[in-house]
Structures are given as structure tokens and as C-alpha cells.
Amino acid sequence: MSKLGNLGARLHRGEVGYDFVGKRKIWYGVSILITITAILGLTVRGLNMGIEFQGGADFTTPKTSVSVAQAGTYAQAASGHQAVVQKLGTGGLRIQIAGIDTSKSDQIKASLAKDLKVPAESINADLVGPSWGEEIAGKAWEGLAIFMVLVVIYLAIAFEWRMALAALVALIHDITITTGIYALVGFEVTPGTVIGLLTILGYSLYDTVVVFDSLKEQTKDLTKQTRWTYSEIANRSINGTLVRSINTTVVALLPVAGLLFIGGGFLGAGTLNDISLSLFVGLAAGAYSSIFIATPLVADLKEREPQFKALKKRVLAKRAQGGAEGNLAEARATGTAEDEDPQDAAPAVVGPRNQPSSRNRGRGRPSGKRR
Known part of the structure; x- marks a missing residue:
């Protein structure tokens, strides 16, 4: 088994891991910064719409x-x-x-x-004609809106509304970044671009649903134990599927990168740029959002529920108690513990001390019996 396979197995078993959920504020900040940059690009430069949309x-x-x-x-x-x-x-x-x-x-x-x-x-x-182009643009936005609604309904039924909301936020995040990149680089937006957007949204959802499914399985009867909080289980779900997400993303990006950089760049096949750029940016953004945005957001929403708030208090209280007991045991073992109260100490032995009788006493001596 390769080193990556060993790492994936250890991540799945929880032997090693990275605290994605614990550092979620960093990822939120990075995503907000990228999203603001994309929105500024859309506002200042705008999209270079193709003739299919403008006429x-x-x-x-x-x-x-x-x-x-x-x-x-x-x-x-x-x-x-x-x-x-x-x-x-x-x-x-x-x-x-x-x-x-x-x-x-x-x-x-x-x-x-x-x-x-x-x-x-x-x-x-x-x-x-311009009227036909406007109709195409309207149909594209209408199809995108219907897609979003159906996704939210499905995820709310298959999982729950919090996961559906987190997935919707991740999708909007991916669309905003992809369209912002188009505005910044000035690539033309064509029907191929719309196809690419819908394709990467499906891929982003696939990666997110894989993590959500693992999270759903691991959080069954979670409130009946006091070892893990919801956020910690969510973090284990991300780590458990991390190698799988990386592998699928790299495999998907390689042919798309070939279309974008080799086909559109070196060979000059500019017609490939409209769809390949949306696929490349969208696949990378989808992998990022499923790990750094969707699941941490679900953990944030779930930790607000009363039952998981109470669970977190119980887990932290138990760890604090276990830590105090461990510190006392370590202090006793190293001889640094404070003197005990004399009343709690074992009482000293007072008076004559009886020696234990030996089982071998009298063995080999004459019994004193007359023959």
C-alpha cells in the first residue's frame, strides 16, 4: 500500500487529522476575501457576454x-x-x-x-438577434434557479435543512468565484460556459454529499456519549474522506487543465476556453468549499441546538475532570503532591504487634508422644 493509501487509512480511523472545523474562522475569512474580489471584478469589469446572449x-x-x-x-x-x-x-x-x-x-x-x-x-x-440572446440568458438563469431549488429540497429530505443550507451557501460561493474569474480574465461567456457551470455544481454537490453522508452516519445517537462533540465528529468526517476528495479532484482537474492550458493556450484552440475555464475554476472551488465551507458551517449550525450545546458542556466537563485526576496521579507518581491531611492518613499501629505464625513452626520436632 502506498504512503497516500496509508495516510488515508489513518485519517479514516481517526489516528491522525487536521482541525478543519476548529480553524473555520480562518477559512471563512479567506472565502469572504475571495468572494469580495470576485464581486468587485463583476462590478468593475463585468462579464464579456457572447453573441448568444447579446445578439x-x-x-x-x-x-x-x-x-x-x-x-x-x-x-x-x-x-x-x-x-x-x-x-x-x-x-x-x-x-x-x-x-x-x-x-x-x-x-x-x-x-x-x-x-x-x-x-x-x-x-x-x-x-x-438581441431578443433571442436575451431569451437564452433568461432561460439560463431560470434553469440555474430551478437547479438550486431542487438541490435544496433533495438535501433537506435526504439529510436535514441545515445541511441543505450549508450546501446552498457552498454552491453560491462556487458560482460567485467562477463568474468573478471570468470577469477578471475577460474570457467570453457562451452557452458552453453555462454547461461548465452546471457541471461543476454537480461535482461540488457530489463531494459535499460524500462528507455529509459520513457525518450523518457518525452522529447517530451522538448525545448518548460524552467523548466527542458534534464539531469534532464533523472534523473526523472531513478527515476520513479527505484523501478521496483530493484524489477525485486531481483526476478531474488533469484533463480539464489539458484542455485549458494545452488546447486553449499552446495550440490556440480558443473555442475550448469558454468551457474549460469554468470547469477548472469550478472544480477547484467546489473541492475547497466542500471541505472548508459546507461542513464547518453545518457544525456551526448544529452546535446552536440545545441538545448539542448540552453535549458540548458534558464533554468538556468530563475532560476537565479527567485532566484534574490525571494531574493528581502524575503528581503522586513524581512525589510532588502536597502533604495529605493527617486525618485522612492511615492510623499508626499502637501496642504490641503480633508476629504471624509460621506454617513451618514445629515441623521436624519430636511430638512429645510416648511410644
């Missing part, structure tokens, strides 16, 4: 020697709007111009043909 035109050209940067300059001059240009495998270009009046598409097409030195009839133009 516009998508021009595909045949093979040309014009660079991507120069084609973007030509497209902006022809339309008066910022353009997104991507190099295609055929040597042609894909030029997306959002927010333009579709009635001007023929004029823009003719201008691009002249600048790129290609025939106008060889440029393919796909037009998206």
Missing part, C-alpha cells in the same frame, strides 16, 4: 494570411464594436461581433472581405 454576428472566413490581432482591428473599424477573433484549424478566422445591428451585417461583411483580401461570398455570416 450579433459570427463571421467565418476562408484561409487568410492576416493575423488574429490585425483581423480584430479590421473588425472593430468596420463595426464600431469590440470583436473576438479566433484562429481556426483550416487557417481561416472566426470573428464574433456582439451587440451590432444585424441589418448592417452585409456592410460589415463587405468591409471584412476587402481588408482580409478574400471574396465576400466566401465569408459565412451567422446572425443572432
